[in-house]
Structures are given as structure tokens and as C-alpha cells.
Amino acid sequence: MRRTIGRFCAVVPPPLPAAAATATSVSSSSAQGDATEKKQRKFRFESGYSDKGTNYEERGAFFSTFMGAALMSLGCSFLFVPLYRIFCAPAGHGADPRFYTVEGQLEREERSKEMGTPKKLMKMRFLSDVGNTMPIAFVPLQKEIEMLVGEPALAFYSAYNRSTRTLLGVSSYTIAPPEATNYLNKIQCFCFEEQRFKPHELVEMPVFFFIDRDMLHDPLVNWLDEMILNYTFFNLERTREVIMRQS
Numbered sequence: 001m002r003r004t005i006g007r008f009c010a011v012v013p014p015p016l017p018a019a020a021a022t023a024t025s026v027s028s029s030s031a032q033g034d035a036t037e038k039k040q041r042k043f044r045f046e047s048g049y050s051d052k053g054t055n056y057e058e059r060g061a062f063f064s065t066f067m068g069a070a071l072m073s074l075g076c077s078f079l080f081v082p083l084y085r086i087f088c089a090p091a092g093h094g095a096d097p098r099f100y101t102v103e104g105q106l107e108r109e110e111r112s113k114e115m116g117t118p119k120k121l122m123k124m125r126f127l128s129d130v131g132n133t134m135p136i137a138f139v140p141l142q143k144e145i146e147m148l149v150g151e152p153a154l155a156f157y158s159a160y161n162r163s164t165r166t167l168l169g170v171s172s173y174t175i176a177p178p179e180a181t182n183y184l185n186k187i188q189c190f191c192f193e194e195q196r197f198k199p200h201e202l203v204e205m206p207v208f209f210f211i212d213r214d215m216l217h218d219p220l221v222n223w224l225d226e227m228i229l230n231y232t233f234f235n236l237e238r239t240r241e242v243i244m245r246q247s
Contacts, residue, residue, distance in 0.1 A: 119148055119149070119150075120148070120149045120216060121146055121147070121148060121149075121225075122146070122147055122148070122149050122211060122224070122225065122226070122227060123144055123145075123146050123225060123226045123227070124144060124145050124146075124147060124153065124155075124226075124227050124228075124229060125143065125144040125226065125227070125228045125229070126140035126142060126143060126144065126145075126155060126157075126228075126229055126230075126231075127140070127228060127229070127230040127231075128140055128157065128230070128231050128232070128233075129230065129231070129232040129233075130232070130233050131232065131233060131234040131235055133234075133235040133238040134167070134169055134233050134234060134235040135161070135162050135163045135167070136159050136160060136161050136162060136163075136167065136169070136197060136233060137159065137160040137162060138157065138158070138159045138160075138231075138233050139157070139158055140155065140156070140157050140158075140231075141155075141156040141157065141158055141204070142155060142156070147210075147211070149211045149212075149213060149215060149216060150210065150211065150212070150213040151210060152187065152208060152209065152210040153208075153209060153210065154206060154207070154208050155206070155207045155209075155229075156204050156205065156206050156207070157190070157204070157205045157207065157231060158202065158203070158204050158205070159195075159197060159202075159203050159205065159233065160200075160201070160202045160203075161197035161198060161199060161200055161201050161202075162200070163199060164199045164200070165199060166196060166197065166198055166199065167196070167197040167235065167237070168194060168195070168196055168197075168235070168236040168237050169194075169195050169197065169233045169234060169235055169236055170192065170193065170194055170195065170233070170234055170236050171190060171191045171192070171195070171231050171232060171233045171234070172191060172192065172231070172232055172234070173189075173191050173229060173230060173231045173232070174229075174230045174232075175227060175228070175229060175230075176227065176228040176230070177221070177224070177227075179220050179221050180211075180215065180221045180224060180227055182212075183211055183212040183214065183215040183218075183221065184209060184211060184212075184227075184229070185209060185210055185211070185212055186207065186208070186209045187208040187209060187210070188206060188207070188208035189207050189208070189209070190205040190206075190207070191231065194236060195233075207229075211227075
């Protein structure tokens with residue numbers, strides 16, 4: 001289309017159809033959308049944002065903490081042996097006979113003979129107990145005594161028959177801790193022997209004993225400072241009746 005304005009002649013392009021105009025606008029919009037999406041992707045890449053929601057920094061921190069704890073536990077397991085040798089082994093705590101060889105025991109015995117046996121003061125406590133069918137009052141005359149290991153000591157127990165009939169009884173004893181039982185030697189004792197109590201009779205029974213010096217060379221018990229000796233009296237007649245009924 002040609003249009004004349006004054007002396008000049010201008011060429012005006014013909015108007016585009018409606019469909020072509022629509023296509024042109026769509027293409028420009030898509031171009032703007034692509035540019036916007038590229039900008040967003042660039043922003044996400046630079047800021048470390050991820051569409052999947054994965055945080056690699058948190059994963060790295062968790063993994064490093066886990067590995068640090070594992071390495072610390074492994075290091076502590078290797079430190080247990082030297083710590084035991086420094087603090088526990090000299091006192092004999094936690095010792096196990098399986099870890100002591102015959103050669104090592106002989107070497108320790110020779111060394112102790114050369115150095116001499118040290119003296120140690122031991123506190124011995126006394127307890128008493130009576131069976132349900134034994135109507136007597138049975139008590140130690142002393143609660144505790146102090147004695148030297150290897151030296152003899154004397155203690156007394158007293159029993160009183162509270163019934164009006166003659167009683168036959170027998171006693172047994174226990175040592176605490178049980179590991180020290182083999183080192184208690186009795187010179188005179190009323191245990192495991194039949195005892196006769198007349199009606200309302202008061203009887204005093206001695207216990208003459210000593211603790212073997214070999215206890216000082218045993219790492220399982222050489223750290224002990226106190227032992228407990230407990231006697232229990234049982235009614236021998238009632239025990240015989242129960243045995244006869246069951247037989």
C-alpha cells in the first residue's frame with residue numbers, strides 16, 4: 001500500500017492477519033519464559049538449591065560425626081589393656097586365674113620369698129543365724145576382731161536353750177567373700193559336730209583359727225581388708241525326722 005504525504009511517498013506494510021499476530025505474540029512470550037527459566041536455573045545452581053531437596057552438607061556432617069564416634073570407640077578399646085595394667089592389675093581387681101600361667105606363679109613365689117612376706121592386718125566380722133526349728137538364742141560374743149594374717153586368733157559364740165527339753169544341733173559356716181574360704185584354717189571349732197543343749201542351758205563355744213599367709217600372694221584376694229565368718233545352727237532331730245519321712 002502506498003500513501004502520499006505532501007511531497008514524500010511512504011510505503012506502509014499491509015496489516016498482518018489475526019493468526020499471524022497471535023503466533024508472533026506466543027513466540028515472544030515463550031522466548032521471555034525461556035529467559036526467565038534460565039535465570040532461575042542459574043540462581044538455583046549458584047545458591048546450592050536442589051529441586052530434589054537433598055542437602056549434601058547435612059549428610060557430610062552426619063557421616064563425619066559417625067566416623068568420629070567409631071574411631072573414638074576403637075581407640076578406647078585399645079586403651080583398656082594399658083589402663084587395666086596401670087590401675088587394676090597391681091591391686092588384683094578383676095583378675096582371672098586363666099590369665100596366670102604356672103611359670104608366672106612360680107616366678108612370683110620366688111620373688112616374694114626374696115622380698116619376704118609382708119604383714120597385713122585383717123578385720124574379721126562374726127555373724128550368726130538359727131534354723132526355723134531350732135529354739136535357741138545363738139550370738140557371737142564379739143562383733144569383730146582385728147588380726148594379723150598368718151597369726152592365730154580366738155573368738156567365742158554363745159548359745160542358750162530357750163526350751164524345756166534337750167536339743168541336738170549341728171552348725172555350718174560360710175566365709176565372705178567365698179574366694180577366701182580356702183585360706184581360713186580352723187584349729188578348734190564347733191562346726192559340723194553334734195552339740196547337745198540341756199533345758200535353759202547357756203553354752204560358750206570357742207573358734208580358734210588363722211588365715212594362711214598364702215592369701216597375700218593370691219591376686220584374687222590379697223586386696224581384701226575385711227572378711228565375714230557366719231555360723232548357722234540347725235535342729236538335728238527335726239532334720240533326722242524329715243530324712244526318715246522322705247526315705
